[in-house]
Amino acid sequence: MSTSATDPRSIRELLASRFGRRGFLRVATATSAAGSAGTLLSPGRASALVPGSAKVPPIAKASALPNEILQPGKGPIHGQHYLHSLPDQVRWGYVPALGAAPVLRMRSGETVTVDSISHEGLLEDQGRDPIAFFGAHGVPADQVLSDAIAVARHYTRTRRNFDVDGPHVVTGPVYVEGARPGDVLKIEVLSLLLRVPYGVVSNRHGLGALARRPGGGPPAGITLNEVMPPVSTDGRATRNPLDYGDVFEFTPVRRGRDGGPVGVLPAGTSGQAAFPLHPHMGMMGVAFASADSLTAPQLNSIPPTLGAGNIDIRLLGEGATFYVPVFSEGALFYTGDSHMAMGNGEVALTAMEGSLRTTFRLTVCKKGSGDAPSVAFYYPFAETPQAWVAVGLSDPDGSQHGQITDLNIAMRRAVVNALNFLQHDLGMDRAVAYAYLSAAADFDVSQVVDRTVGVHGIIDKSHFSHVHHGSGHSDGAGK
Numbered sequence: 001m002s003t004s005a006t007d008p009r010s011i012r013e014l015l016a017s018r019f020g021r022r023g024f025l026r027v028a029t030a031t032s033a034a035g036s037a038g039t040l041l042s043p044g045r046a047s048a049l050v051p052g053s054a055k056v057p058p059i060a061k062a063s064a065l066p067n068e069i070l071q072p073g074k075g076p077i078h079g080q081h082y083l084h085s086l087p088d089q090v091r092w093g094y095v096p097a098l099g100a101a102p103v104l105r106m107r108s109g110e111t112v113t114v115d116s117i118s119h120e121g122l123l124e125d126q127g128r129d130p131i132a133f134f135g136a137h138g139v140p141a142d143q144v145l146s147d148a149i150a151v152a153r154h155y156t157r158t159r160r161n162f163d164v165d166g167p168h169v170v171t172g173p174v175y176v177e178g179a180r181p182g183d184v185l186k187i188e189v190l191s192l193l194l195r196v197p198y199g200v201v202s203n204r205h206g207l208g209a210l211a212r213r214p215g216g217g218p219p220a221g222i223t224l225n226e227v228m229p230p231v232s233t234d235g236r237a238t239r240n241p242l243d244y245g246d247v248f249e250f251t252p253v254r255r256g257r258d259g260g261p262v263g264v265l266p267a268g269t270s271g272q273a274a275f276p277l278h279p280h281m282g283m284m285g286v287a288f289a290s291a292d293s294l295t296a297p298q299l300n301s302i303p304p305t306l307g308a309g310n311i312d313i314r315l316l317g318e319g320a321t322f323y324v325p326v327f328s329e330g331a332l333f334y335t336g337d338s339h340m341a342m343g344n345g346e347v348a349l350t351a352m353e354g355s356l357r358t359t360f361r362l363t364v365c366k367k368g369s370g371d372a373p374s375v376a377f378y379y380p381f382a383e384t385p386q387a388w389v390a391v392g393l394s395d396p397d398g399s400q401h402g403q404i405t406d407l408n409i410a411m412r413r414a415v416v417n418a419l420n421f422l423q424h425d426l427g428m429d430r431a432v433a434y435a436y437l438s439a440a441a442d443f444d445v446s447q448v449v450d451r452t453v454g455v456h457g458i459i460d461k462s463h464f465s466h467v468h469h470g471s472g473h474s475d476g477a478g479k
Helices: 008-034 130-135 146-154 407-424 430-440
Strands: 081-083 090-092 104-106 111-115 169-176 184-194 198-203 247-255 261-266 272-276 280-286 308-310 321-325 333-341 356-365 381-383 387-393 442-447 454-460
Touching: 081 104, 081 169, 111 169, 130 146, 169 356, 184 280, 184 333, 280 321, 280 356, 333 356, 387 407, 407 430, 407 442, 407 454, 430 454
Parallel strands: 081 111, 104 169
Antiparallel strands: 090 169, 111 356, 169 333, 184 321, 184 356, 198 247, 247 261, 261 272, 280 308, 280 333, 321 381, 381 387, 387 454, 442 454
């Protein structure tokens, strides 16, 4: 007798064959603890179990559970243009190079809606079969995104090497008319919709805040890789990613007591840990490096650069604006690494990764126009309705000349960029600006897991009496 793709017995058999007994038991235990209960779009039965959401900083939060699975082309599409993430419109693990062929052309100031695909559930250590992976967590096959399935099965632009390539499914590039090297691309995040009501948080060997770094042991009193199996038994010697022992926490989305969506993880004897979602795109950038091949090291999707990319700043949700210097004709904008939630630091390696539908407005800003902060003409810079955000990276050329992972460098760069903004855009004396940052600004760790690490400084707009608090950056910015 045949069984369907969602029959529990067939799923158990398939997952046991793909992940081995230990991997299957880990998946099954996580599924049971998360309390997955059939169709995720019917959260009513679980909502009574979810505690209220704690207060969080003023960042954009998801306002509603999805009413439907946002398969390609289905549901609300807010932009003037619409971009799928089908196999011929994405790069898997790499970002576009200077001069790359665009998948879409648009005018400056127009809007585009992008269906992003999370890489979680598609990767080689998860079986490269999203129907089987998510099915093991109770997700029906019709609630798995068809474009995610297509990429996992049919992506051929590059030959995947799990141990070398970045994990991200990168959509684009988009050619913005009028953009030239020396300009700034202003990226406004207009809306973010959950495409599915679930995500995944993962920890992989040699990665994350507790990973062993080459050439050095851990500081006294710190045990590294403490949540992973011992290196001697972790299966990496097999070179089969399914045997690596990587850890994946399936995270369903439920309705919190305040009516808003929350992510839910098992909390042992204390029941469940529920946290508010704040969707944002971890990756927004423009072409930055030249390359002779699509898989050149300098195009790897993991490290952020002066062209931004995998910037991983949790503040960049709905209503935020991200300014990025342009290095190529047309800017060649790309996006990916969609996050449903992320803590500063992103310590385990990934955020709560989950596919989003995001609408952007892309606008070219010229020097002297006053349309972008002066810092943005040489370094990524951001703002939200409440704050300006100065970015600092430890090694902003990506991996072109080695890799520096030093939060001190990222911190200093964020401070310098904040000082330059306060002095040149708001007119503060530099010494006074330095004192202000020490007294009133917060410098948060963006992430410690992307090879190039990041820090961002948050300057509260309400502290400045001459500033219009809204979408604009200041009365005199860029002049």
